Amino acid sequence: MGFFTNIVRVVATWAIASFYGCMMLLFTLLRVARRGPRAFFGYKSRPDRPKCLDDPDLGTHGYVRLKTSGLRFHYVAAGEPQKPLMLCLHGFPECWYSWRHQLKEFRNSYRVVAPDLRGYGETESPQPSGYWGWPNFSLSHLTNDVRELIEALGYSSCTLVAHDWGGFIAWQFAIDHPDLVDKLIVMNIPHPGVFYKYIATHFSQFRKSWYIFLYQLPWLPEMLIKAFDFEMIRGVFRSKNMGCRRRDAITDEDVEAFKYTFARPGANISAAINYYRALVKQPRSYKGTKVQCPTLLIWGDQDGALEVGLTEGTDRFVPDFTLKLVPGASHWVQQDQPEVVNGHMRDWLKG
Structure with missing residues (x-):
């Protein structure tokens, strides 16, 4: 029965992925017809770093090499090393820079460290690259990166702060390694046990999650991200449906x-997409799994990708649970409303 169910799941996933792939190809061809093939292939390499990535007010850059994978991880750290560790995990399509407001806010109380996740930015990507490298981005690999990163930084535990894909990793990490997480703060990503049930029972959320299926296809997602000089990246932060609600939130x-993360020399676009491929190809069961540490979930209520309803039922998985909605904030909540988010974090951490 399990084998048959798995076959049905694989066939259904590929059917849905192919449908969305055809839709996106048609949509892209129409745009090419309007703007011309030169615009479509007009993406450029970005050998020079934007100056904001080297802003000394955000912290200092560092590197550590992890034992198991051998990958060299890049991070930015603010605050004295003797302070407790606050480890911040970014989402897609971002990098450490999405935590710029928190690096400055909490440096007086914590050693705030924001790494580039596996395959992002200046953190190395495992081989093989491309579509067939997806097994190297399973949750077990990603959570082990966090475990070894805490150790390499010289700590035995941390306050774990995470958003979007980083939040998915953080939920799993808190489940698997409760002794390494003192407190957990997650932003605009639900507990996986809530997410899988919700998406199966709410067609509106299923439709909003169309890109997860699209990313199961080989080569096409990579091409679409690069198209029109990485316009997709600008769109997710600036578009009416997905982008930040404050005009000046993302300059x-x-x-x-963020474009530099994907366009810098040696960048591996497939790495970021392989997070989604591994998630779908290696699903997990979350029945009865609980997060034991105190947990704060912060949620921008104008998220264009994830419905507010995904916050409901989290207390079944998290006994010590606090929810803070941020009215008028988008999916990029910690960048869209940094003062509000930092205030919620500060008050909850004191409590």
Whole structure:
């Protein structure tokens, strides 16, 4: 029965992925017809770093090499090393820079460390690259990166702060390694046990999650991200449906910083997409799994990708649970409303 169910799941996933792939190809061809093939292939390499990535007010850059994978991880750290560790995990399509507001806010109380996740930015990507490298991005690999990163930084535990894909890793890490997480703060990503049930029972959320299926296809997602000089990256932060609600939340230089993550020499676009491929190809069961540490979930209520309803039922998995909604904030909540988010974090951490 398990084998048959798995076959049905694989066939259904590929059917849905192919449908969305055809839709995106048609949509892209129409745009090419309007703007021309030169615009479509007009993406450029970005050998020069945007100046904001080297802003000394955000902290100092460092590197550590992890034992198991051998990958060299890049991070930015603010605050004295003797202070407790606050480890911040970014989402897609971002990098360490998405935590710029928190690096400055909490440096007086914590050693705030924001790494580039596996395959992002200046952190190395495992081989093989491309579509067939997806097994190297399973949750077990990603959570082990966090475990070894805490150790390499010289700590035995941390306050774990995470958003989007980083939040998915953080939920799993808190489940698997309760002794390494003192407190957990997650932003705009639900507990996986809530997510899988919700998406199966709410068609509106299923439709909003279309990109997860699209990313199961080989080569096409990578091509679409690069198209029109990485316009997709600008769109997710600036578009009416997905982007930040405050106009000045993401500047042109901020957009360039995130584009640089994918366009810098040696960048591996497939790495970021392989997170989604591994998630779908290696699903997990979350029945009865609980997060034992105190947990704060912060949620921008104008998230264009994830419905507010995904916050409901989290207390079944997290006995010590606090929810803070941020009215008028988008999916990029810690960048969209940094003062509000930092205030919620500060008050909850004191409590």
